[in-house]
Amino acid sequence: MTTTSWASRPLAGWGRYPIVEALCARPESQLQTLNAFNDRQGDAMLAHGFGRSYGDAALLSEGRVVLTRRLKKMLAFDEVSGVLQVEAGVTIGELIEVFLPRGWFVPVVPGTQFVSVGGAIGCNIHGKNHGHAGCFGDHVRAMEVLLASGEVVRCSRKQHDDLFWATIGGMGLTGIILNAEIQLQAVQSGAIDMESIRFNNLDEFFQISEESTGYFHTVSWIDCVKGGAQMGRGIFMRGRHASAQQAATLSEGPLERVVELVQRALDGRVFESNMLLNRATIRLFNEAYYHKHPAGEHHSVVGYQPFFFPLDAVENWNYVYGKRGFLQYQMVVPEREAVRDILKVISESKMASFLAVIKEFGDQDHGGLSFPCAGTTLALDFPNFGEPLLKMMDRLDALVAEVGGRIYLGKDARLSAEMFRRMYPQWEAWREVRDRWDPQGVFQSDLSRRLGLTPA
Template identity: 45%
Template sequence: MRAVSSWGRLDAPLHRVVVLNDPAKVKSLVSGGDSLGLAHGMGRSYGDACLNPEGILWLTTGLDHLIAFDGSTGRLTCEAGVLLRDIQRLVISRGWILPVTPGTQLVTVGGAIANDVHGKNHHLLGSFGDHVQRIKLLRTNGEMIDCGPHIQPDWFAATVGGLGLTGIIVEAEIQLRRVASPWLQTETIPYGDLDEFFQLADGSEADWEHTVSWIDCVSGNGNRGLFMRGNFSDSEQRPEPKKRQLVMPFVPPISLVNSLSLRPFNAAYYNLKKSKAGSAIVHYESFFYPLDNLLEWNRMYGPKGFFQYQSVVPREAGQDATRAMLGEIAKSGEGSFLAVLKTFGNRQPVGMMSFPRPGVTLALDFPNKGAKTHKLFECMDAIVREAGGRIYPAKDARMPRDLFEAGYPRLHEFLKYRDPGISSGLSRRLIGA
């Protein structure tokens, strides 16, 4: 048995880890056993969606082969353990890129599908699942299912955003998008309050593909922030920026995110970015994945780990609900310097259990302070529940079951496609098996 933790480092339960690295042997390794298992990629889910305490983890990172790529159409077929980073670096010089990626490219294709990850361009291109054309899904009874938007679409809708609970994704076919260069024309705009944020967000969707905002949740002066937007540029080729990758070398005895550090850090970050506000040409890796330059950054929260709380609420309730959540954070004395606020476009999700929906999403990291942190989350849950919103399971480690059921109204439809040989900490906590 091996101790395995998710990205939040809240605990490290024991697992029996089975490495999958030979496609010809995957079926024999995952079928016919009497123990419940779960596919596990890079473990970048924050809570227990990627864990199966005391059970089997099928480690998929060895399934890392690119199978086929058509440079004329941008159609890519690969195994599920391929990292998004490796796809990007292969195809960008050929004029292609993944249409949608999350805030890190150190995730597997299988994980991106299972969590139907989203990026900064949901209003234009939706989520990752919108660009998946085919999935090869292995059930633990040995059955192999090919599914896609037009091939067994019900199985496809259950698997995209299905948290790995419908089977093991072993292969996928993805439609890439053309880009003229790896560079983006970007603009950074400081704003003073939520009213300004929503004006910028609504006013940017028509002309800007990528929009996102960092918000200072502890400033005490109306929640100032930095609104960032970008479009791919046809800028002439220039040298790629030097990758200065750092590593958080150890776990400090206490969280480095605390009442002493948070306010000065946020103020310094805001003022530094404000001084450099305006237009710039930025490499796609710097714009999309700034935290990938600091490996193991999750260690900074200390030995107790941290939570991420990410919600989405309908647009009509978004402004009031966001203001109320930020108010509860301020009242609690807690805070986050990794606080992201953005809007989702008016697009329906492709997956039965997909998180993105039309509305406003707020994501914040909090060091684990036990009962004090949970009390804050209960207040935020009440706001999300009243607004008719939902919590992101890929980021969750403590969502109450009633909020999960209310936020995902297709849950009972999804359960028909569950693989009885697969289980996770999250599924046992929120579904009961």
């Protein structure tokens, strides 16, 4: 009666590299999730939300995958404190849609609103406000996790705190997160009062960054093609949630409506081609993007979508990279000078990054295999140029590890186990806790096998 339906499905992260064939179940209820777990017939298992991590963090080629996207019930909400309990398949976008009209915002949001709460916890995502608000996990008060033993256990900072710690930033390897309690952030409006400043090189970036610590949100686009004196030029964006009065000035004109309609009709899949993004077009794009912004500082009030989720405007934009897919390289280094070395390697490599983002993190000392640490983070999107790209990334790994930095596992598809151990010295402490809760290694991913976190 309760046997689970399993179907083989192609599964990929947002970078569409790699793509694997995976045996999947798609439960509609908590009971069906437990049934799927019990019906796994001794195979390894992994939860998969919306496939918005980039590489193989949410893939499991030999094993069984539980698709969590239909597990999206909101279970409890306290209107006074803003504490919300939701199932792990609810997206950040749904949270904003439901709670922004009531004066609440999600305390930490990534660059897309189409991630699940479970994925946000597993990758312990960060946003533009890392210096002020930390990671998503810092706002999680408790979770219920389906463990390798088949039990459902509630954990928090007081209850099974080791499991709580290892699950936040645990890449889904401690169990299946069923639901979580999140502290929402009170806001007057969803609009952002923002300033954008063009900078000519990396030194200017660091200077503006230092002057911007009073701003809640900061992020910059950076031109990674340009070398020489203008290496590291870009546009710095900083802002805070606007007051209700400021938000009232934000009106949508007919032009914005038309643009919105066009964007809604656009789908990246139409443009799927390996030819579209090459060195020439990427150089052109970066040049145009830089010059589109006038020199100096500009002030505006914008909606939360263009500020936080500009790329969500075009559905499936990842297809624009073609069938080969793309890789994102996101790293953080505690020293600023290392950023310069890294940019040099990239601009000299002749492999251009279409989109690059730079920002400075605040302190972070919490959660499993969490990525952020105090320093500068750079995120670069590369079309999958194949072997030369992978070789360059290996070179970057060495530079990053050398200065005590690391790369983001939620974006990774190719890091070596050896490099991983250098970058994440806390891995042993994490593994010890994980092994305590999952001694047989039931929960695995292609990433965990590659990094030697679970048996290959």
